[in-house]
Amino acid sequence: MPEHWIxxxxxxxxxxxxxxxxxxGAKMTDPIDLSIGQPDFDVPEEVRRAAVDAIQSRxxxxxxxxxxxxxxxxxxxxxxxxxxxDDRQVFVTCGTSGGLMLALLVLxxxxxxxxxxxxYFVMYDSLAGVAGGKxxxxxxxxxxxxxxxxxxxxxxxxxxxxxxxxPGNPTGVVAGREEVRGLAKLALERDVVLISDEIYRDxxxxxxxxxxxxxxxxxxxxxxxxxxxxxxxxxxxFAHGPAPIIRExxxxxxxxxxxAPHPFQLAGAxxxxxxxxxxxxxxxxxxxxxxxxxxxxxxxVHPGGAFYVYPKFPWxxxxxxxxxxxxxxxxxxxxxxxxxxxxxxxxxxYAAEDSVIERGIEALRKLGKQG
Ligand code: PMP
Numbered sequence: 001m002p003e004h005w006i007x008x009x010x011x012x013x014x015x016x017x018x019x020x021x022x023x024x025g026a027k028m029t030d031p032i033d034l035s036i037g038q039p040d041f042d043v044p045e046e047v048r049r050a051a052v053d054a055i056q057s058r059x060x061x062x063x064x065x066x067x068x069x070x071x072x073x074x075x076x077x078x079x080x081x082x083x084x085x086d087d088r089q090v091f092v093t094c095g096t097s098g099g100l101m102l103a104l105l106v107l108x109x110x111x112x113x114x115x116x117x118x119x120y121f122v123m124y125d126s127l128a129g130v131a132g133g134k135x136x137x138x139x140x141x142x143x144x145x146x147x148x149x150x151x152x153x154x155x156x157x158x159x160x161x162x163x164x165x166x167p168g169n170p171t172g173v174v175a176g177r178e179e180v181r182g183l184a185k186l187a188l189e190r191d192v193v194l195i196s197d198e199i200y201r202d203x204x205x206x207x208x209x210x211x212x213x214x215x216x217x218x219x220x221x222x223x224x225x226x227x228x229x230x231x232x233x234x235x236x237x238f239a240h241g242p243a244p245i246i247r248e249x250x251x252x253x254x255x256x257x258x259x260a261p262h263p264f265q266l267a268g269a270x271x272x273x274x275x276x277x278x279x280x281x282x283x284x285x286x287x288x289x290x291x292x293x294x295x296x297x298x299x300x301v302h303p304g305g306a307f308y309v310y311p312k313f314p315w316x317x318x319x320x321x322x323x324x325x326x327x328x329x330x331x332x333x334x335x336x337x338x339x340x341x342x343x344x345x346x347x348x349x350y351a352a353e354d355s356v357i358e359r360g361i362e363a364l365r366k367l368g369k370q371g
Contacts (some may be wrong), residue, residue: 012129013122021322025332032359034348035332037169039230039307041279043271047229050270054263063262065254067092067238071269079240085217091239092265094257095232096199096224097123099239102249102256103220104131104161107193112160113147119310119340121169121197133160141342144173144301144310145335148182152190167200167209169286170339170347171310172287172303177210184212184219193245194219199237200306202228202276205284209305218242221367227307229271230279234264282300283307285359287309293361307351310336314368318343321367329363 027033042048066072067090075090093099100123108114110132116124118137125135136159138150151162164183166175175183187194195214196219201209213219224237237260239249253259290309292301298311313321318335325331336345348364350357 001106009130009132013126021326021332021334024323024326028330030330031326032329032331032356032363034350034352034356034360035334036349036351037308038232039283039351040353041229041230041280041282043229043231043234043267044274044276047231047271047274051234051263053268054266055152059263059266061262063092063259063265065091065259066250067260068262068265068269071265071272072238074269074272074359075238075240083213083217085213087243088213088217088240089243089246090238091246092260092268093222093224093239093249093253094235094260095226095235096132096197096222096237098235098253098257098260099222099224099237099249100124100195100197101127101130102134102252103195103222103239103245104128105329106245106248106252107131107195107220108133109160111158113156113158115151115154115161115162115192116340117164119144119170119336119345120163121165122338123209124163124165128163129323136156139339139341141344142301144168144171146179146183147174148179148186150217151183151186153190155186155190158176159190161191161195162187163195163197164212165197165200167204167256167303167305168308169200169306170308170334170336171301172306172308173301173310174204174209174304179212180212181215184215187212188216196221198223199227203283203307204305205280206304212245213240220245225268225271228276229274231264231271234261234267236260236264236268238269283350286354287351289354290348290350290357290361294364294368297365307349309348309350310345311348312345319344323364323368329367331360331363331367 108131114128220241226232300311337343
């Protein structure tokens with residue numbers, strides 16, 4: 001096939017690093033898998049039942065592009081209660097990823113600059129690039145905090161958006177209230193759209209997660225059900241923000257994703273009434289188990305949320321360490337270069353059974369000491 005058939009925008013993504021880990025892992029019989037970005041708990045039973053009931057009662061047609069009222073109205077009421085903004089509207093997306101993609105396509109003109117904090121969730125720079133944006137990275141090493149002065153300096157007349165994510169993937173770091181407020185106000189003052197990815201909002205172990213929308217009513221929030229309810233395969237998310245942005249995103253959804261899966265929207269409405277605090281408490285405990293296990297051998301920034309820990313490599317270059325982890329210890333972890341311009345850290349996901357985390361700790365201790 002002629003090379004020129006493939007559009008240039010495909011060069012915005014390079015999945016080779018993660019693929020390499022998966023390929024190495026796929027050959028193993030019983031790997032210690034701490035690479036996965038999804039909860040190990042299942043969708044609560046009543047929610048699974050609601051999905052089956054929806055399918056059996058023939059709710060299998062197209063849904064409204066903005067989302068079915070049973071879910072959308074419930075989300076809108078929750079958001080109104082939380083923020084009380086006149087102009088804040090919500091709609092239902094195909095996962096948080098769907099919301100992100102629509103947001104960037106609706107907001108970014110070719111050549112617009114998009115600020116992304118490094119390390120970052122892999123989709124941010126890829127999707128900003130697909131939309132024609134120029135990504136401006138702001139390094140947050142070594143503490144993964146946002147330095148407002150650096151953000152202020154990075155904003156130019158071409159800056160259209162800043163993408164913010166707390167609790168963060170891959171670091172697990174939770175931004176403090178002052179940090180969030182500063183960023184929210186700065187975006188408002190400098191006429192830049194703040195996109196806040198709040199998918200890990202419920203996985204916040206030391207107090208509630210703070211949204212910049214509390215301080216900047218124009219914040220565009222992308223959020224979803226994948227992590228909180230253990231349903232990443234159901235592709236259910238939502239986005240809320242200024243009504244004119246949401247209107248355009250719904251319009252584009254109509255011509256692309258069309259709608260989020262209809263039966264899962266009905267089940268999503270049921271999920272919103274389920275108390276997930278036992279699952280969250282279990283994840284806090286898993287985090288503490290992992291942190292205690294790594295304390296003597298690894299340097300890391302305290303992760304207050306999500307389900308990731310992002311330690312520094314104790315030796316070697318990034319790929320060297322990760323390959324040894326995989327080939328010698330059957331331990332699957334993700335090298336930081338996937339999420340960053342630095343290749344000094346690696347991501348561990350503790351969304352796994354305790355026995356797997358314990359095996360992981362044992363392998364990491366050996367690896368950290370002797371290589
Ligand atoms: N944002 C972040 C920070 C994530 O980690 C993920 C999933 N790994 C997503 C968005 C996408 O999630 P969804 O399944 O809702 O598309």
